[in-house]
Amino acid sequence: MTVTVLLFASYADALGKSAIELDVAPGSTVRDILGTLSAMPGGNRLPPRPLVAVNQEYASASTALHGGEEVAVIPPVAGG
Amino acid sequence: MMRVALVDGPIDVSALLSQVSDDSCGAATVFLGCVRNVNEGRAVSGIEYSAYRTMAEREMAAIAREAAERFGVTRLIVEHRLGTLGLGDVSVAIVAAHPHRAPALDAMRFAIEQLKRRVPIWKLELYVDGTREWVANAGSGMENAGGVGAQSQSAPDSHPPAFGGHPIPDGVR
Numbered sequence: 001m002t003v004t005v006l007l008f009a010s011y012a013d014a015l016g017k018s019a020i021e022l023d024v025a026p027g028s029t030v031r032d033i034l035g036t037l038s039a040m041p042g043g044n045r046l047p048p049r050p051l052v053a054v055n056q057e058y059a060s061a062s063t064a065l066h067g068g069e070e071v072a073v074i075p076p077v078a079g080g
Numbered sequence: 081m082m083r084v085a086l087v088d089g090p091i092d093v094s095a096l097l098s099q100v101s102d103d104s105c106g107a108a109t110v111f112l113g114c115v116r117n118v119n120e121g122r123a124v125s126g127i128e129y130s131a132y133r134t135m136a137e138r139e140m141a142a143i144a145r146e147a148a149e150r151f152g153v154t155r156l157i158v159e160h161r162l163g164t165l166g167l168g169d170v171s172v173a174i175v176a177a178h179p180h181r182a183p184a185l186d187a188m189r190f191a192i193e194q195l196k197r198r199v200p201i202w203k204l205e206l207y208v209d210g211t212r213e214w215v216a217n218a219g220s221g222m223e224n225a226g227g228v229g230a231q232s233q234s235a236p237d238s239h240p241p242a243f244g245g246h247p248i249p250d251g252v253r
Contacts, residue, residue: 008132009202010214053200056135072132072200076216079129079136079160079201080113080172080192 001026001067005033009075014045024065030054031061033071050074082148084140084158086133091159091170100155100175107181109188113172115165119215123208129162129171132200136160143194153178153187160201 005020012018015037022036030052037043051074052059058074065071081100093110101108115127140158147153155177165171174191178184196217206212 006132008200009130009204013214053132053135056132056138072135074132074200075202075214077196077198077200078203078215078217079131079199080196080217 001065003033003065003067003069003071005037006070006072008072009078011046011050011073011075015040015042024067026067028065029061030059030063030065030071033065034061034073037073046073051076081155081157082144083156084137084144085160086131086137086140087159087161088163089161091161091173093170093173093175096157096159096173096175100157101177104179105155105177105184106179107184108175108177109181109184111172111174111188111192112170113192115167115169115171117167119205122205124167124205125208126164126166126206127171128164128204128206128212129160130202130204131160131162133162136199136201139199140195143191143198146194147176147187147190150190151178151183151187153183156187156191158191158195160195160199162201164206 002021002023005022007015007018007020022033024032034050034052038046049061053072053074054063054065054069056070056072093112097108097110115124117124140160144156144158147156153176157173157175160172161170172192172195174188176184176187176191203215204212205215
């Protein structure tokens with residue numbers, strides 16, 4: 001199954017891209033996705049526990065993925 | 081009139097005020113966030129705003145609903161501008177109206193405080209010396225993160241939301 005990972009702002013700069021299609025094993029969680037990202041070039045510049053949203057709602061590391069989700073890694077926000 | 085929007089051009093504050101208010105309203109309040117010429121001692125020339133648009137509009141709508149429930153305000157508009165803004169440009173406008181001033185003031189304050197904590201919008205500050213830097217809001221629950229490469233974030237209960245609202249989780253566990 002695949003999920004779409006979205007990266008923004010400083011995190012997009014760190015990995016040099018703003019969207020990544022990832023193949024993930026059934027039963028994967030947000031934590032697994034973060035592990036995969038941290039192993040990519042530039043992934044060591046992500047904090048160990050960034051905010052994540054799944055399908056546009058804030059999620060936790062243990063949130064399970066079923067394929068097809070939009071997983072966004074959210075840098076510290078700065079609106080206003 | 082409850083409305084939230086991300087916009088790509090200048091915010092017309094007078095238009096927002098006339099949309100939000102009518103003759104039943106004894107009070108209308110306005111908050112404007114503007115691009116300031118200095119931040120932490122560095123001369124700023126502008127700010128480039130970007131967002132996770134779909135989620136940002138969703139969070140802004142949730143904030144408006146919460147303001148309505150909490151303060152009984154049914155007239156509230158929240159607009160945030162994206163793109164490159166110059167000094168003095170309005171980046172965000174919150175307008176609220178109500179028969180009486182207290183709910184209008186409270187809803188306006190609530191909306192801007194929550195927006196700054198929760199809505200996935202980012203700013204790249206552009207400095208007069210030609211450098212640029214991503215900056216985070218104090219109170220976003222992440223201000224100690226120091227951007228990319230930071231080692232940890234704060235515990236969830238170390239940043240109580242100003243109005244006891246819905247804080248964003250402080251990083252996944």
